[in-house]
Amino acid sequence: MNEFDVIVVGAGPSGATAAKCLGEAGVRVLVLEKAEAFPREKPCGGGLSARMLERFPYVKEVLAEVGTNPIRRVYLESPDGTGVVHEQAEPIMYLVRRWEYDAALFRRAQAVAPVEMGVTIRALRVLPEGVELEATDGRVFRAKMVIGCDSANSVIARHSGLRVGDIRSEYAVDMMEETPAAKMQAARPDTVSLFLTLTKTFGYGYIFPKTEHCNLGFGCKLDYYLEELRGKGKEHHAGWVEEMKQKGFVTGETQRDGYKAFPIPISGPLAKTYTDRVLLAGDAGGFVNAFTAEGIFYAMTSGALAAEAAIAAVKANDYSEAQLKGYERTWRAEIGGDLEHSVDIQRRLFNDSGRIDQIVRAASRDEGLLKLLIGYSMGAVRYEELRNYMAASAVPKWVMSKVASMLRFGNKGVATSKA
Incomplete structure (x- = not known):
């Protein structure tokens, strides 16, 4: 039944990291990705914390391949308008375009693991002898186990029973645009600006200057978005850009066609991130810092740890919940404290x-x-x-x-x- 040991669903940072680890270990792995090709569109602030390079040394090579803006200066503004600036000699974070960064990670995964592009999974079935994944085009993929890295709206999380309940209080919505510098410019290309403005809309704003783009956005809790901003996201975003222009933080014009809104899980990792023949990583498992909304580091870390757990399962020929429980122990030891405190x-x-x-x-x-x-x-x-x-x-x-x-x-x- 099982041509593959592991299927990884999703080729974003968590999936690409998991696939790279599995392929390099000689595990029979298949990656399923809904995008038709990379680079693919991915709205995101694109901020990489400096610790990424310590956890994943090969990211230094990735940063050399993509447009990277090392940030040494941060402006932070509180709800009452108090602003503070911190500068330091070493980069505190690196700004990248997710289109480019994800493609670079994907190339490394593709080099060691087969990939099926344009595959959207609509159903997961966990059977005694393995897992079956049914795509929207009717194709069925089989393996001994699956790692779900399929975003905040994970089908794997839902169909495995690991994510249940109403998401209104568990998610935020990020409304943003990533506009070429010829159209919009940050007043300080060397500075990340953060605005904690929750007295108005229970959210936060940010300006992330990339090498050739300006990423500007506003995030708020999903329940607030549904009650106050649904259907008005573009107008709210345009108003936010205008406010930033009036304050002198940006120049140029908003590009309404570039507006995107996407969900972010902000309630910490799921109560369980494993079950028989299933592991969850990245946004699918809720691995996002609930305070900073940082997700890339946690996505890659959980992807690497999920791969290690899968490798152990393959060696033991045991894909039970009891065997896979070790995954939760390892991620809790490395990033669990960060994520719990952030919530x-x-x-x-x-x-x-x-x-x-x-x-x-x-x-x-x-x-x-x-x-x-x-x-x-x-x-x-x-x-x-x-x-x-x-x-x-x-x-x-x-x-x-x-x-x-x-x-x-x-x-x-x-x-x-x-x-």
Whole structure:
């Protein structure tokens, strides 16, 4: 029945990383991708945290192949308009176009694994002897197990029973455009600008200057989008661009035809990311930082760890839930703390804009706090570093008590986080 050991559904960063690891290990792997070809369209801010290069050294080669803007300067603005700037000698993040970056990752996966393009999966069946994946064109693909890397709207997650319930409170919507610099320019091409404006629309804005494009967008919770912005996304986005122009952050004109809106899971990893013959990675498994919306690092990390779990399953000839449980242990050990804390911080901050104002104002007076706060927002600093600094900070106690309330956790772990 099984020509392949593993089928990877989706060839984005998580799927391409998993396929590369599996192919290099000699596993019989097949990649199924719904796009007809790479490069393919992919709306995304395209921010890579500097730690990506430590976790995946070959990404240095990838960055040499694509247009990359190393960012050393970050502007952060709180809801009350307080702005702070942090600069450093080494890049804090790298900005890329996802069209180019994903294509470079895909080339590496394609070099070691067969790929079927233009395949959209509509059904998954887990059988005693393997898995069957049915495509919309009627074709059926079989293997011993599957790794679902098929985006936030994952069919694999739904059909395996690993994602259930209403997504309204679990997702955000990112509304953005990525426009050629000839049409729109960032006033500071060396600066990432972040605007925490949740007092207006319970969301955040950003400007990411690429080498030849300007990426500008606005994100908000899905429930708010459905209640207030559905059908009005383009108009809201155009208004946001106009506000940025008036404030002097960008010049040029919005390109309405380039407007895109897409979902982002912001409630942390699913309660379970494995079951018999199935693993989930990337957005399909909820591997996105709920505070920063960073997803690429977590996608690639979960993809690599899912591949390692699949390799172990192939060697043991055991694809049971008990065997695949090791995947969850490994991702929790490496990135679980980051993701759990991000959920808790997001829920606390996005329910009280005053907390963000207090933190940013405190950071404007404390360079050490500012560096850690920006570093955490960019994925370059772990939560523990920020928390420990806050605990020993010389920030006045009345400010400290307000800020620390956002970072305080009980003896048994995260106070309010639920995966």
